[in-house]
Amino acid sequence: MELKTKKINLSTGGPLVAVINEKDAKDLGLHPMDRVKLTKIKSKKEIVAVVDISNKGIDKGYVGLFNELFKELNVEEGNNIEVSYAPQPESVKYIRNKLNGIKLSEKEIYEIVMDIVSNKLSEVELTYFVAAVYKVGFDLKESASLTKAIVDSGTKLKFNSNIVFDKHCAGGVPNNRTTMIVVPIIAALGYIMPKTSSRAITSPAGTADTMEVVAPVALNENKIVEIVKSTNACMAWGGAVNLAAADDKMIKVRHPLSLDPEGMLLASILAKKKAVGATHVLIDLPYGTGAKFATKSIAKKLGKKFMALGKLLDMKLKVVYTNGSQPIGNGIGPSLEVEDVLSVLKGDGPNDLRNKAIYLATEMLKMINIKNAKQKVIEVLDSGKAYKKFQEIVVAQGGNKNIKVGKAKYSFEVKSASNGKISRIHNKPIAKLARLCGAPNDKLAGLYLRVKVGDHITKGDILFTLYAESSSKLNYAVNMLKKLKVIDVN
Amino acid sequence: MELKTKKINLSTGGPLVAVINEKDAKDLGLHPMDRVKLTKIKSKKEIVAVVDISNKGIDKGYVGLFNELFKELNVEEGNNIEVSYAPQPESVKYIRNKLNGIKLSEKEIYEIVMDIVSNKLSEVELTYFVAAVYKVGFDLKESASLTKAIVDSGTKLKFNSNIVFDKHCAGGVPNNRTTMIVVPIIAALGYIMPKTSSRAITSPAGTADTMEVVAPVALNENKIVEIVKSTNACMAWGGAVNLAAADDKMIKVRHPLSLDPEGMLLASILAKKKAVGATHVLIDLPYGTGAKFATKSIAKKLGKKFMALGKLLDMKLKVVYTNGSQPIGNGIGPSLEVEDVLSVLKGDGPNDLRNKAIYLATEMLKMINIKNAKQKVIEVLDSGKAYKKFQEIVVAQGGNKNIKVGKAKYSFEVKSASNGKISRIHNKPIAKLARLCGAPNDKLAGLYLRVKVGDHITKGDILFTLYAESSSKLNYAVNMLKKLKVIDVN
Structure with missing residues (x-):
């Protein structure tokens, strides 16, 4: 059936959606959430989209195209296009299989992830995928496949070094802003650490929010590579970089029920490390009352899975278990946390934050068999070299060398x-x-x-x-x- | 934050969705799929909606309202409304509980269903509900709660009789158009049978598609009551009546993965019977190679659940198991099936269709202890009384008394x-x-x-x-x- 395009000046936030009048839908035998193939008359370019049936807004004879689809199809308003029924992508079958308890192959997971990132799956289908991984679970092999596919779904950074450090902390402990201390320590010691972090979702500050107090963090891939080349490190906001593109889409539908399907969580974390080219990753799992893991043994269960998955992914991992039953540092909130970070980088306290940062940096150096690691870390901190490196990174990211933090009114x-x-x-x-x-x-x-x-x-x-x-x-x-x-x- | 309303002339197909510019979303601390409370400045009328964050189409300072929300909020374009963060409805918590394997109370299921029907749940949340019932399952008590809630979510019909018949067939067998024969038989015998049927989704014809060949089937509640009062029965399309409103919304998100969560399927079927006031329901479960149930024993498992659920719902049920390994009747397709139906109503064949219709009608009469039931059924069929009743119903629904069926070119x-x-x-x-x-x-x-x-x-x-x-x-x-x-x- 030939229909005229109508631009819908709105994003779906991902999925390619075409809106069709209910009369046309009936003639085409379409039901809500079916798919249509849209073919440009002249160029024969074809795109498959999810159909939305409306009795308002789109007249008979027209097909409404949300932003993503309009752009992908590369049409003008009012063009004639051929619209016909299209079957679901194969990946929907794999999602159903997973929901029915069937293990997925690497190829199947890859196809699901590529269809997610190219917006071929509807939000409903994506939700079934998350629900399936949540209820049925992924084994380590499936998690490794998912990680690799997520890495392939986005941009990959490459640094000319056999050692690229990264770290991850499971969160849940206020302040605990060790990244902003560990990164300059490691970089000052001559190692590469291209760190990307998240913003807060339910916490008072993420590393990206905190770093943003002193420098821009929304850096693109080229900028990150450039900064790391000149300073050995960066502290960027992961959301501004197209690493692990498919992961963000999965996180979106995980949000309403706050679901953390383990196989997806592990893949999500390690994919972001793998995408920046990390070879050595330290995982910090804080435990204790009020922390993400109530006891050390619960944290250890996850830690073992991290280690096993790291092996499958050919990454060197080390997991540390730290006490997370009270805040680490004194300030809670972006600027107040920066104050603590600056204080530690200048060789001062808070002691718990200083000690934890020293511990983590030391453990990282031990991963590559550096002798007297702790001594080296303390030296770089107390000599002011780490602070100088921090300033360097801040300036490279576009911040001011004279770092100043204000006070609330x-x-x-x-x-x-x-x-x-x-x-x-x-x-x-x-x-x-x-x-x-x-x-x-x-x-x-x-x-x-x-x-x-x-x-x-x-x-x-x-x-x-x-x-x-x-x-x-x-x-x-x-x-x-x-x-x-x-x-x-x- | 005060924002100006902008009408989005499109339906979401249900959920109340507000679109906010990403800058405003950041200021409000909102993430995709969070909720906002929209308050009209003057009237203080409040509505909670799911938020969609867009960097296109909606400028900073505006809030885009999809049709459903625009209507519900009853505003004009350009009105100022107060927009603030709102927590999720409690029902989302219950959905998460179900996904985590926790049984739901009648009150909790009621709340979920009412939030579905009043469009308070997003499609993603609704999908998690379907996935949860699919993977975790509903026990009979939960299914009964769901059935009652679905009935309460829509219009209920009431007839002044202690006996209101209905029937259901699990489908999967081509033609098998017994309803259009059984209904006039039962009605001609003086009993009430307000039948609503579905259209085909994946089959070549549903009862509603077939009946539509000879009369309009998109009847509203008042019309149905009127027709049943004058003729004892009707054969209407369920989709045009607001019975079991919540069920249609659940079916929509079940469609992409073709999921039939058993607890939801049972509730869906019996709710539609209960909503038309049915007291006596015959359930036909065809089994055999190529039918919905491969063997009789598989069909019997479901049959037992139907019986138990019927008891909890205070309905008299009878389940029959019929051979469904080949088509019943000769014609497959709306008009071709009508030909068979008319032939049987006129006392002729196809024999398998005639015999099955006689069997089902007989079993229904036996449910109310009618003696010589089969003899009475055959008499009403062979005497032409059933055909006359069929004509009556066709005319009452707005069809032509002289029923004619064309031939394809x-x-x-x-x-x-x-x-x-x-x-x-x-x-x-x-x-x-x-x-x-x-x-x-x-x-x-x-x-x-x-x-x-x-x-x-x-x-x-x-x-x-x-x-x-x-x-x-x-x-x-x-x-x-x-x-x-x-x-x-x-």
Whole structure:
């Protein structure tokens, strides 16, 4: 059937969708979510799209094309195109197979991922894929196939070195901003570490949000390669780079139910490392009450899978298990975390953040058999070489050499109501308060801790300070204090 | 944040979706598939919608409203509305619970279904619900809750009678158009049978497609009640009536993977019976090679669940298991099936269709303890009373009393290449050929069988005739003959 194109000036966010009037749909024998083949009359160019049937907005005789499809088909408004029924891509069959408990081959997973990245699967089909991996699971071989396919779905970086470092932390612990210390240490020691990080989704700050306080982080592939060539490292926002393109689309449909299908999670993490050419990857899995993993043995189960998958992917991995039962560092929120990072890079505290960064950097050096690794790390930190390297990276990314962090306009001090010893600092309420204050969007907002577990305090001592850029946000956070158990004093 | 409304003249097909520019989304801390609360400045009317983030089509400062949302919010283009973050509905949590293997309460299922029907769930969330029921399953109690909730989600019909008949056939067998014979028999005997049927999705004809050859079937609730009051029965298309509104939305997302989660399938079928007020329901489960159930024992497993669910729903059910290994009747395709139906109603053959219709009608009468049931059924059929009733219903629905069926312009006879006995007629290739000829959209298209299993034939005898309304469709079907195993002669 020949239909006239009509541009729909909207994105679907991925899938190629064509909208057809319900009368035309009936004539073509189409049902919602079926597929159509669109053929340009002159050039014979063909594109298959998912069909959306509407009784409004698209008149009989027209086919509405969402942005992605309009662009892909490369037509003008009002062109005649031939529209006919098209079968589903084979990958939908593989998704159904997975949902039915059947193992997928490397080729099948590759096809699914390529169809995801080229927008051939509808959101509903993609959701079934996530649900299938969540309920049925992926074995290690399937996870390795998924990782490789995700890597192939995007851009790959290549550096002229046998050792390219990367690190990953499972998250859930406020501040814990070790990346911004470890990267300049490793780079100052002469090794390559092209780090990409995420922004916060539910936390008060991601590494990308924090780094953005001092320098632009939305760097493209060419820029990353250039910066790494000149400084050995970078600290970029992963979302601005087309690494692991298919992964972002899967994460989108995982979001509504906050699903972390293990086989997908492992692939997602390692694909991003593999895509930047990483050969040596340190995985930090914090455990403890309030951390992502309640106990060390739970963390170890995942750690073993990481190791096994790393082997299949020909990457050298090391997993460390760290105590994540209280925040690491004092500041929570982008600028407040930068303050801690700068302080450590200048050879000062907070001690827990300094010690953890030293530990992680040391473990990384040990992966390549460097002797006196810890000593070398401390030397590069205390000599100011790491700080100088940090400045270099900041400047290379387009930031200012004279790194300055402002202070929020509004603040509120929370004091202890009794004498005693700090027995616990609750991660989740801390994160929540910092978000209520405006972090991560308000860069100066957040919370600054004055105590750590084990500290002895006197009634009236400041436990923490809330910072906000607007009085209403500060008030809202202050009001929430009554409802939250933030710090236990015994 | 205050944004100006912009009408998007397109339907989502259900979910309430608001489109926001990515800059505004960042300021609001929104991620794709999050929700926003939209508040009209003056009236304070609030609606929660799923957010779609776009960098095209919607400028900063605007919020795009798809048809459903625009209508629900009852605004004009360019109105100012307050837009803020909103949490997910509770029902999303229940869906996640189900996916994690947790049983759902009646109240929770009710809430999910009501959120589906009022378009509060996104397609992705709805897909997770289907996937969860598919993988985790529903127990009978959950299926009963789902059935009741689906019934409550739509319009309910009520007839002033203690006995309201209905029937259901699991499908998969070509022709098998017993409904159009059973309904007039039961109605002629003085019982109420307000039948709604579906159109074909993958078969060459549904009862609604077939009935449509002789009368309109897109009847609304009032019309159905009126027709049943005057004639005791109707044969309407279920899709035109707002019975089981939530079910249609679930079926839409089940379609891409052709998923039939059992707990959902049972609820879907019985909800439509309950919604028309049915008290006595006959379920026909055809079994055999090429039928929906390969063996009788597989069919019986489902039959038992139907019976148990019927009990929980306070409906009287009877399940019959019939041989479905070859087509019932001769014509396949809407008009060709009508020919068979009319022939039987006039006291003639095809014998298999006549006998099955008599059997089903008899079994229904036995459910209410009618004596000499079979004799009564045959009498009403052979006396022409059933045909007269059929005419009455056709006229009441808006059809012509003088029922006439045309013949397709193009035909092709398929002859036997050898002498022998018909050992098998393959259901699926038969259905495929009829669809290739144009059924169900081309009403006159399809296939007419001249033989049945067990018949002795001579080389050159006609096995079946293909009918089409266009020569190209006929040629396409004829070409496919070589590739298909349609009838086995031994």
